[in-house]
Amino acid sequence: MNKEVLDYVVEKTHELIDAPTCSNEAREAAKAWLDALGTDAEAAETKKYIDELEADIMPIDTLISFAESEGGSQCFGADAAKNIAAHAKEIKAAGAKYCDCPACVAVAAILEKKESLL
Structure with a gap:
C-alpha cells in the first residue's frame, strides 16, 4: 500500500473514530487496525477492519x-x-x-x- 493511500485511510479512520454515529464495533476495529499498522498483525487486522466496515455502512x-x-x-x-x-x-x-x-x-x-x- 502506498504512503498516500495509507495516510488518507488513517485520516478517515480517525474521522470515523471521532464520529458520534460510529458504532462501538467499528470504533474498536478502527483502533485495532491503527494499532496493528507496521506489525505482523497488519494484514489480518486490515481484513477484519474492512469486514466490519462493510457490515456497518448503512x-x-x-x-x-x-x-x-x-x-x-x-x-x-x-x-x-x-x-x-x-x-x-x-x-x-x-x-x-x-x-x-x-x-x-x-x-x-x-x-x-x-x-x-x-
Whole structure:
C-alpha cells in the first residue's frame, strides 16, 4: 500500500473514530487496525477492519426503512425519525447509496480504497 493511500485511510479512520454515529464495533476495529499498522498483525487486522466496515455502512434503503419503522421512532424520537426518513429519501433521489452521517461518510471513503488496502 502506498504512503498516500495509507495516510488518507488513517485520516478517515480517525474521522470515523471521532464520529458520534460510529458504532462501538467499528470504533474498536478502527483502533485495532491503527494499532496493528507496521506489525505482523497488519494484514489480518486490515481484513477484519474492512469486514466490519462493510457490515456497518448503512445502505440508504435500510436507513429509510428503519427511520420509518417503530424502532426508528423509538431510537430517534418520532419527529427526528420523520426528518431522517425525509432527508434519506432526498439524498437517495440525488443518487446516494449510503447514509450520509459522519460515520458512514468516513466508512464510504475508506471502502473506496479497499483494493489498495488488501
